[in-house]
Amino acid sequence: MAKCAYLLTCCLVLLTSSANASDVRRQDNDTSHVDAISDYVDSIYDDMWNISKTIHDNPELGFKEFKAHNLLTSFMEAQDGWNVTRSLYNISTSFSAVFEGSGDGPVISFNSEYDALPNLGHACGHNLIATVGVTGALATAKIMKGQNLPGKVILFGTPAEESLGGKVDMLEAGIFDDYEIDISLIAHPSNGPDTPYMRTFSTSRLDLEYYGKTAHASAAPYEGINAQDALVLAYNAIGLLRQQSQRTDQVHGIINSGGTSINVIPELSSASFQIRAKDDTDLDSWSARILKCFDAGAVATGTELNLTMRDNSYSAMLSNDILATSWSKYFTALGGRVPEPSLDRIKDQGGSTDQGNISKKWPSIQPQFQIYNENGSVPTGGPHTAPFEVAAGSKKSFDKALMTAKGLAGVAVDVLTVEGMLDAIKAELESSAASSDM
Structure with missing residues (x-):
């Protein structure tokens, strides 16, 4: 009985508000x-x-x-x-x-x-x-x-x-x-x-690398596999995906590397991303959609994707x-x-x-x-x-x-x-x- 009475009292306090101000004392x-x-x-x-x-x-x-x-x-x-x-x-x-x-x-x-x-x-x-x-x-x-x-x-x-x-x-x-x-x-x-x-928000983080193949960017670009392009494609895919996301779905990331020389097809690109959602259930479904964008970058360019989810989601x-x-x-x-x-x-x-x-x-x-x-x-x-x-x-x-x-x-x-x-x-x-x- 004491538990029920206390719970009822707390609920009544939470529902009480001032009629004239947004702040409540x-x-x-x-x-x-x-x-x-x-x-x-x-x-x-x-x-x-x-x-x-x-x-x-x-x-x-x-x-x-x-x-x-x-x-x-x-x-x-x-x-x-x-x-x-x-x-x-x-x-x-x-x-x-x-x-x-x-x-x-x-x-x-x-x-x-x-x-x-x-x-x-x-x-x-x-x-x-x-x-x-x-x-x-x-x-x-x-x-x-x-x-x-x-x-x-x-x-x-x-x-x-x-x-x-x-x-x-x-x-x-x-x-x-x-x-x-x-x-x-x-x-x-x-x-x-x-x-x-x-x-x-619930959140998780990930790190990824795309592995490609170097080639001379002018003389034989067709011999290369561009790891930077894979990351750019994935980044743009995520940008397009936002239009079909919930207001509580968030994703943000940084590109850590995309190449070392402008006249060499990049063989490695890397990035880190954080994914947030309203709760753990939404985070799982939103993350699955984000991960497909990274897969798409690899499929479209022929690169190899190495993606690692970090420990300790929140x-x-x-x-x-x-x-x-x-x-x-x-x-x-x-x-x-x-x-x-x-x-x-x-x-x-x-x-x-x-x-x-x-x-x-x-x-x-x-x-x-x-x-x-x-x-x-x-x-x-x-x-x-x-x-x-x-x-x-x-x-x-x-x-x-x-x-x-x-x-x-x-x-x-x-x-x-x-x-x-x-x-x-x-x-x-x-x-x-x-x-x-x-």
């Missing part, structure tokens, strides 16, 4: 823990700023985040009551930090990311994502200790989110299963409005409504604003994340929080641009990250203290999974 629900959470987070402000700034100023690529890994694990090892394990299951730059409550109870996990982008540094703001995870986990543990709450909070260090799928590796290694997590919390910076709902993010409602409640109590949920849940998708794979198995949210330059302006470019990298290192963005983390800690404390909430959260995920299978 949710301050009429219990936020009794918000002051204690906020006071504690404010007390560790300098430590968290050092973490964010140090990671931002020392960008490292996926699975090579050795400085960030050492910084975060050393810090957590110095915190009272935390048990830290470095390099989980031989994934060198992953880690876990575990805080045990007063007994058995919900297991709340936070994820921290800290990898950077090639040539762009922290243009996706993973220094802020790392900070949110650490801050949220510490604040949750502080409330657990102060109120003698049962349960467990776990901070996971999750490397290589950018393209390499560190969380997928951790998932397949059984890490999240073995730690018996109940929910998974994370947040992401953005140049758009604050929102509890991150809407992403699933679309599945946001849990009950968790989203809880975060919005705390975030607005802290002075934030969020969009009207019925529209927010169906906004356009964008980007991809390996948190999506986790969200299919465990209830999850990944709120997006708007960041700023030091002068208070919003960066002119979104994630993966140079202006965003600059903004990700500002104090104003850091302050917003802490506000977001306070909200996530509130979510965690709700799950730990509200009777029936965890059952309702899990029931929602089961219902969503059943709907997607129909």
